[in-house]
Amino acid sequence: SASAVSDPGVSASEIVLGMQLPQTGAASPGYNKVDDAARAYFDYVNSKGGVYGRNIKLAVKDDTYKAGLTISSASKLINEDKIFAFFGSIGTQTHVSVIKDINRRKIPDIFVNSGYSGFYTDPKKYPTTFGGLGTYTVEAKILGKYLKEKYADKKIGVLYQSDDFGRNALAGFATAGLKFEAKKTSASFVAGTQGSIGLASQLSQLKENGVEIVIIAAVSSATAVAYATAAQLGYKPSKWAVISVGADATTFQTILGAKGVPAATSAAMLAGTISASHAPAPGEADDEFVKAFKKINDDFNKGPDKRWDNNVMQGMNIAYLATEALLGVGKDLTRAKLIAYLENNGSKLSSAAFAPLGYSKTTHEAFTGFWIGQYDATTLLAPIDGKRVVYTTDSGSGAVTVSNYKRPAIAADALPKVA
């Protein structure tokens, strides 16, 4: 159609995507690797001829996790970088400041790196926004149900970081039927990056109240500090469970390593911890997606720190999905077509994830399933009892069921294929 030529960000040779994330500042550690990973994958795609001859270019803006800047830099991406779509933006607090404007301008806002379900469950409100993470609610429901059943006789508590991420997760656990009594079985704290005001006293409280199973809903660096602090206080819960965002083993070990904890000890500390994931663990060296992505990361990542971890994997995976979607729309790429494509065919897109995207006309949630694993002695998150069971549910009140989704294999050239 005529509008095809006029959409910004697409030319004969290029598709420009824009990403907003904290590259510097308090919230940046870890997340600042996602853009480099995604770019590495796009560069790989470009090296293979791009998408219908168009190279994918990723314009990145640092908003330091401050919404004031997010608003300005969104305008810059739109008006100066002339992006075709927003891609993989990170941060609930920041994204909320621009989501309305992006949608009003009908710009696709795809694979947002936030598990906040409010962005996705009402497509009428945000028609162009599509998730890139399983929602915190979905994960918490799945993990919560598992823990509730497995440890029915134990006192379960949660330690959550006092921000939107932590509180969302807490709400998810509540939906799953886990009941946390403030100060008895639940404790909030300010995340590690901001100085752990209160972490020690919160953990002591859990300890005093006899909490045996502790769920942590915090970023990885804070998780590491929480483990260390608990050890110092002589608090040894019989089980730790960590929500996926905070369960990156590499970060965990690096932080503790720098604190003088030998790798063997930190591995032992992590061992037995339960966590959930929608994708294979970065440590699953035999997984075909992990293998392929890792190689691309080694060859194409130009970031300062391309150490292979959850963040890198997530960046690669959404870049893979984006490439797939762009291929799916076809040569005649427009914003409207991309959105329509994602809504109609999104659930058929495949990636490293063991669960499909939940995209439909009624919801734009991303991965609807998680598998439960437990860290082994080598810091690998392995399926419990050796068999990967993927559970699925929604961000609402739907039940948690076992998924029968079978992940399609990756092509030999590690490029997505569309029918």
Add this chain to the structure above:
Amino acid sequence: MTSFLTAFFSGTAQGAIYALVSLGLVLVWRGAGIVNFAQMGQAMFTTYIASQLIQHSYSYWSAFVIALISGAALGALVDLGLMRPLTSRKNSQLLNSQSMRTTIPVIASLGILGVLKALAGIFWAGEERGFPSPVAPNAIKIGSTNLAITGFDLFVIGVVFLTLVLTTIFFTKTGMGLAMRASALNPEVTRLSGIKVGSVRTLGWAISGTASSLAGLLVTPRTNLSPNTLDLLLIVGFTAAVVGGLTSLAGSVLGGFILGYVISFVNVYSAPENVFIAILIFLLLALFIRPQGILGSKEVRRV
């Protein structure tokens, strides 16, 4: 163990850290007449230096000492590069009123903070780091119960009191201490007393730089290290200094522990979300009841 004891012990442990920070602030205030908002920036920067050394397999203690020395150097640098030109005659003529003369250094120290953070970001901020503690941070036990306080915390408390005693003796009992206070208060009269005001003030900055660096080294084991980690600490430390009395070293330590308890009790009996509001309310209350701080002395101003 009751919640009260938890709050008490973890308050003591946290308080020691705040005391250290606030002691550093008071040191510069008395030694140079400036509230140094860049202090935790200096601490962060030197802790990165230590961390870097440890990564390059230096021993903890050698990194520790080098960090303290670089803290001193950084403090001296701040004085030579910034505060000295700032208080130069030309500038003090431009800043005709007392309020401006106290305001501009505050702003300058914020500038330093910004620059240090940016530099640390450029050099090191790929990721957040952990930082080791010099003493095994294992909980103190009474019988078989663990208290909410570790051996490391006791170490920090020891360091705080040692620093307090040493600095108090230095300031009140030694000639150099007197010279330093005098230099901060009235450079001209001090110079006319034959004292090398410039070097004395630089020394003051170096000492406080060392104290800041010490604070950084002792705070980060409980959290992580990133360019922004210590921002909050400065604010708490400042509140502690004001509550205790900006002019009193002992007051600053007292203030630090009080703040530790305030924060810890709010945490235990209320919620972390309320901590900042509690700090603000507490600060305002303290200023209303005793504007010069608990141990601070009121300045006599005569006309």
Add this chain to the structure above:
Amino acid sequence: MLAISNLVTEFASVKALNGVSFQAKPGLITTVIGANGAGKSTLLRTISGLERASSGSIKWFDQELTHKSVESIVRSGIAQVPEGHAVISQLSVGENIELGGLFRKRIARGDLAIATKEVYELFPILYERRNEAAGSLSGGERQMLAISRALVSRPKLLLLDEPSLGLAPLISAQIISIVNDLCRATGLTVLLVEQNANTALAVADHGILLALGKVVADLPAKEMIADSSLRAAYLGY
């Protein structure tokens, strides 16, 4: 001997000292008089290094002072009582006095104690108030403190800038006579700036009359007292 030649000190646009030359003999009181703004304070401040001379030289015996730092000038035995109650208000009275002798602490601890005792005898009120903040003193008491601070350093050259400012007649007479005694007894050299020419000339051996940054008369004090035309021309009475 203090020998000043062709001294020029400039501020942004004014030459506060415009080629000042004179000599002050050791063991004598030389007084510098002149109207407000004549450059008297600037002269003393330039000698003690607080202001930078743009040209000319200041020699104390064979020692060139011109481009030395304030501290080293003070340490070579030159003390100044600056204009207007210069004390450190937040320090105690005792500390202010201690400060004055601090640089001698290592070399002459015993003498310092004696000197301190002497100034307390001179101004008993300061002894009474030694533990209180200097800022709580009255105007005149602060001036006494400023003078004490200079005296404990046992200077060889004392630069007094309007020491009688704000002092009651009795005290100001007392101070002048103390200074006089010190000169006679210890060979102290004094450069005394006074607003009140007659008071100053009455005790001084020698007088320097300054106007617009220049020396307009350099006479023995007695002759200057006698010369009423000079006074009429430069001091207005």
Add this chain to the structure above:
Amino acid sequence: MSSSLLSISKLSVSFGGVKALTDVSLDVPKNSVVGLIGPNGAGKTTVFNCISGLVKSDSGTFAFEGVEREFPKPHELVDLGITRTLQGVGLFNELSVIQNVMVGADKNYKPNFMKELFGLSGKVEAGLKQRAEEALAWVGGSALIDSKPSELSYPDSKRVALARALVINPKLLLLDEPAAGLGQDDIDALASLIKQIKRRCSILIVEHHVDFVREISDTVNVLNFGKLIATGHYDEVKRDPAVIEAYLGHTDNPGENSKLGA
């Protein structure tokens, strides 16, 4: 009593252990110049500080124009019609001379924030400026209008401070050591100015230049160790043995013969 403008009685002040004033009573009649003298630390400035609310009195009464009231707060002084100059100079460094005096003149107009907000206060400004110019002219400072305080000579800045105090036509002027640091000719000029001012308002003055005090004051009060030891005309007081002992000293004191040439 009816002719008394300001009357202080039984004023006592102490700072910690120091008894700065004990039962000091003081009277300033209308259209007169009253001197307050005494040795250093006698409590003169403290009397001023009490009257102007900078120091809290322990006890004592304050009556102005026959009306007894509490000691005023500093900013209420002007409302009563009392202004004060400081022992230092105390000008507003970053305001020009005319603006300095305009600040002093403020009380002549009721503030109207809204008018100022909307830029409609031109008339008030013009009025303030005119008054300020008049006051400056009076003290002989018309040439200084656009200068900054830092550019002024010491006598000139004292002049401006005086203009700032005079601009509201006060009933009582408190002068703290106005002659300190001035040369003889400036002291003379000040003396004649004070004689002029006296026609419009009363003056309470603290000064160590005893000749100056003698020349201008109708009565003097002598303070010593916080107590009033003598009151009366200068020439009577100066013969009082207590005053001689405490303040003036015997015979040829330097202060007495400061005008050798005259």
Add this chain to the structure above:
Amino acid sequence: MSKRREHKIIGLRSTLLSIALFLFFILLSQQFDPYNQSQLANIATLLIAVLSITLLTGASGQISLGQGAIMAVGGYGSALLVTRLGFSMWISFILAIFISALFGLFLGLAAARLSGPYLAGTTLVMALAIPSIAVRFESFFSGDVGLSVDYGMPPVWLTNLVGEISIEEWSLYVVLPFTAAALFAVLNLSNTRTGRTWRAVRDNEVSAALSGINIQRTKVIVFVCASGLAGLAGALYGFRGLVAPSVYPTDLSLTLLTAAVIGGLRSIGGAIFGTFAIVFLPDLIEKITKNLAIPETIGNYLPALTIGTLLLLTVILNPRGAAGALEHIRHRKKH
């Protein structure tokens, strides 16, 4: 100079200057792409907040490291009025002035007793504490997610009048009248008795009191005025898209102060210059880093580094900022 100035035209002069500012922004915006138009709108918004610092710190000598928090008060005030009570955006902006001024009254009552570092620290704590209230009372203030508000679309009459305009341009048109009005008010206040009184208090409190100025009350009034301005700025700033804690972080307060200092704390022209500098400098640096192919890991920190360095250079070389330097040069020429 002051002799020549007719006092009757205080209002006229500030009216002309405000109109000039208005036209300057409009003309400039015509040269710009939508992004830079939104940056201009940003400048117009932040300028109001910087002017509040010019009043507070420049004129009255009180330092605030928490102007951003007061902006938050204005922002939340107006956003709540609009989202909860259905007020019109325009009225909510006006009311934001009063809400934050009221807040400034309370703040001022506490702050009037403080000075120098005490005030700086207390306002800094405030900068941290105020936004956390939003999280504390989540049900009312909507927590981290905040309140979504915006300028809406340009009204039809306007598009009929000037043709199709971008959302960015519309935001500039919304903000600009308020900026001009703020400038008008600030000019009026600083050139008349109120401003003089403030500066007198700043220069010498004792003398000011003896001139009949009630120091405490004056300081409170300054806080009220400055807070009103900051609150207005905060409301306008919030309507760019969101009112939430992360829109008004502690950094915002420091950025505003930086702008005021770089331009010159004492000068209104300086405030304008400083605001332009802090808004456009990062863009300029980004362009340079791109052209020089400086890696992102360094480039990302360069704006902060440059602005910090600029701040330091300003206070070292001329603590009166750009405006002070200009004055200095002019002064030299005269001599």
